[in-house]
Amino acid sequence: MIFTSRGCAACRYARQQLPRLRLPVERLVWIDAQENFGLVQRYEVFQLPALFLVQNGEFFGALHTSLTPADLRQALTEALARAPEELP
Structure with a gap:
């Protein structure tokens, strides 16, 4: 899940780049923070x-x-090595 906002430059960059990175994820879920x-x-x-x-x-x-x-790949690997948490 990726929280973004229309007015955020880093968010616009993420929206542009993340789909192109071929990360080992099934899908990206975009959530508009506003x-x-x-x-x-x-x-x-x-x-x-x-x-x-x-x-x-x-x-x-x-x-x-x-x-x-x-x-990002390193962070994904490290996160998956941890025990899952309770969903907020």
């Missing part, structure tokens, strides 16, 4: 873009990384 304030609060989103990993209904938390392919 339109979904309840989810922003629930997931405790403090800065945009905010990336969270959910796999097979299990929540693996936030990905705190740069938007480069290598860093």
